[in-house]
Every structure is written in C-alpha cells, then in structure tokens.
Amino acid sequence: MSKAGALDLAAGVGGKMEKKDVLNAVEKYENYHGGEEEDKNANYTDMVNKYYDLVTSFYEFGWGESFHFPHIGKGESLKESMKRHEHFIALQLGLKPGQKVLDVGCGIGGPLREIARFSLTSVTGLNNNEYQISRGKELNRIAEVDETCEFVKADFMKMPFNDNVFDAVYAIDATCHAPDALGCYKEIYRVLKPGQHFAAYEWCLTDAFDANNLEHQRIKKEIEIGDGLPDIRSTHQCLEALKHAGFEVIWDKDLTIGAPVPWYSPLESQFSLASFRLTTVGLFFLRYMVKALECVGIAPKGSQRVLSFLERARAGLVEGGKKEIFTPMYFFLVRKPL
Numbered sequence: 001m002s003k004a005g006a007l008d009l010a011a012g013v014g015g016k017m018e019k020k021d022v023l024n025a026v027e028k029y030e031n032y033h034g035g036e037e038e039d040k041n042a043n044y045t046d047m048v049n050k051y052y053d054l055v056t057s058f059y060e061f062g063w064g065e066s067f068h069f070p071h072i073g074k075g076e077s078l079k080e081s082m083k084r085h086e087h088f089i090a091l092q093l094g095l096k097p098g099q100k101v102l103d104v105g106c107g108i109g110g111p112l113r114e115i116a117r118f119s120l121t122s123v124t125g126l127n128n129n130e131y132q133i134s135r136g137k138e139l140n141r142i143a144e145v146d147e148t149c150e151f152v153k154a155d156f157m158k159m160p161f162n163d164n165v166f167d168a169v170y171a172i173d174a175t176c177h178a179p180d181a182l183g184c185y186k187e188i189y190r191v192l193k194p195g196q197h198f199a200a201y202e203w204c205l206t207d208a209f210d211a212n213n214l215e216h217q218r219i220k221k222e223i224e225i226g227d228g229l230p231d232i233r234s235t236h237q238c239l240e241a242l243k244h245a246g247f248e249v250i251w252d253k254d255l256t257i258g259a260p261v262p263w264y265s266p267l268e269s270q271f272s273l274a275s276f277r278l279t280t281v282g283l284f285f286l287r288y289m290v291k292a293l294e295c296v297g298i299a300p301k302g303s304q305r306v307l308s309f310l311e312r313a314r315a316g317l318v319e320g321g322k323k324e325i326f327t328p329m330y331f332f333l334v335r336k337p338l
Helices: 006-012 019-034 037-042 044-063 078-093 110-119 130-143 181-191 214-227 235-245 280-295 303-322
Strands: 100-104 122-127 150-153 166-172 192-205 248-254 326-335
Touching: 019 044, 019 214, 019 303, 044 130, 044 303, 078 110, 078 166, 078 192, 100 110, 100 181, 110 122, 110 130, 122 130, 130 150, 166 181, 181 192, 181 235, 192 214, 192 235, 214 303, 214 326, 235 248, 235 326, 280 303, 303 326
Parallel strands: 100 122, 100 166, 122 150, 166 192
Antiparallel strands: 192 326, 248 326
C-alpha cells in the first residue's frame, strides 16, 4: 500500500485543474450541497468530479491506494483488513484466471490491482475522473499489471461497453455516488454476461435512521458533503433497485452488524502507529501542515477548506456509525439470470 508524501499531497490538490482554479472549485462544490437536492442530482457528474479532483491526494495520503472502509478483524492491521475485504469480494464472485472483470468506480485502482493479482483476472477500471485515472495508470505500471488491467474514462450511468461482455462486475464504495441507483444497476446488468454475478459494498442508511430526527438529518448531510454524495439511500432502496434492474439476489447483509471491531475505529482512534494519518493526532499535524503549505504557495488556495469538509465527513461518519444509522458495508451478491 503506497503512501503519498506531503509534497505529493500539496501538488495533487485540485487534480488536473490549474492551482488558481482550486478555490473556485471548492466554492462551487460547496454550493451544490447548499442548494436544492434536484440541483445536486442533475449536476452529479460535475459535483463528483470536483470532489475527487479536490480530495484524491488527501485520500491517498491518509489511506494509501484503497479508499474504503474494511471489515476489521481482531488483531488485524488496517492494511491486512483492506486486502481481506477485497479478496472477499473476489471469492464471492468466484473469479477464475483469465476472466474479464469490471470495477465500477475504481478510484486510483488499489482494489483493482489487488483483485487482479489475487484472482489472475483482467480487470477494467471504470472512472470518470481524469486525475484518478492518470494516478491509477502510473500505479499499474509500477505494480506491473498494466498488461492485464486498464482504465476507461466514462460515466457509470452510460457505460461505453457492448451488452454481455464481462464475466463479473464489482463496486466498492462507489455506486453510492450515482444519482439514481436503478439506472446505475441497469447499466451493470446490461454489460454483465447472463448467468454471471455482480457484488458490491454500498454506503447506506440503516433501519435505525429516522428521517424526522433532526440529529440524524444533520449527520446524513455531513456525510454527503464530506464524501461527495448526491443522496444516501437506504439498504431497502438499494435492494429494490437491484430487483427492478432484473437481478436475482443471492444474499445481502450489512457486514457492520456483529463486526468484532467497529468499522469507524480508524477514524476515531486518538493515536495509532498502524494508521497514524487517520487518527486525531495525525489529522492535527495534517491541518497545520496544509496551512503552512498553502501559506507558502506550495498547496493551492482552498486546500484548507478541502480538509475542513473532509473533517466534517470524519465526524459525521463516526457519529453515524455509533448511532448505527449509517453503514459503509451493505454487501450484496446478485446474479443476472440466464
């Protein structure tokens, strides 16, 4: 798991955009979340793209190459949990050497590379963010999987693939960015071969979420603005959308239930050598480092504001986890009928 350094972080804020445009992008992103829900959904492509242009270097600095919450076992390091989390989805799909697999919303390709090496498959990463794709290609080259793994720049609501071309499809903490779950799942259904499987980890509201509870609504909003989400769906909405898209549900479960270690523990920890950059102390140092880098002009203006809404997300995720109203690990395995 690679770790970006401080200068990599500073250079990466804003992705492919000019440094002078970063502050304007921050303001536009914040405006999406301050406006109407319909505006967020209608402009989800621009909103999500701006989000990942702004935060990818922070994510890579804190998490490494895989941007997701794993199912953490007792005595496991975060790195070990990440790998097991990714291997689990490959095993559920029953991947076999030589198969052609699609990773929907692949980020910079951490899971893509791990799953490709674990299963000896060819994985195509679908991503609509140019900066993440450029980082992913470089990391593929370093990992020497660039012959079997590729990236395609496209919107997962309108995939540039023929029908029935992939042996398996998976998504890890990605399709939660879709403005319409049914539309997204229909596209996945279309490109998947008959008789084959789609598996995913979804970010969802649980049954404990109360839409009339103002505290619950506040936490939901913090997660949405901090994590680039148009609107967080419930587990029931995801399941119904899968069925309406035509999938047969093999099994589904919120994997946070009964977990030996709370999924949000890396964010809540005061200090940890294994995941220092995610801890309270690590974020304290990061906050002042980013302020200094922005003051001397190495990091673009607006970098501190990007970090501030990531800190809001961190607080919202921990609160949502403790109140059990939010899960980043609603897992499902579904099949496209023959």
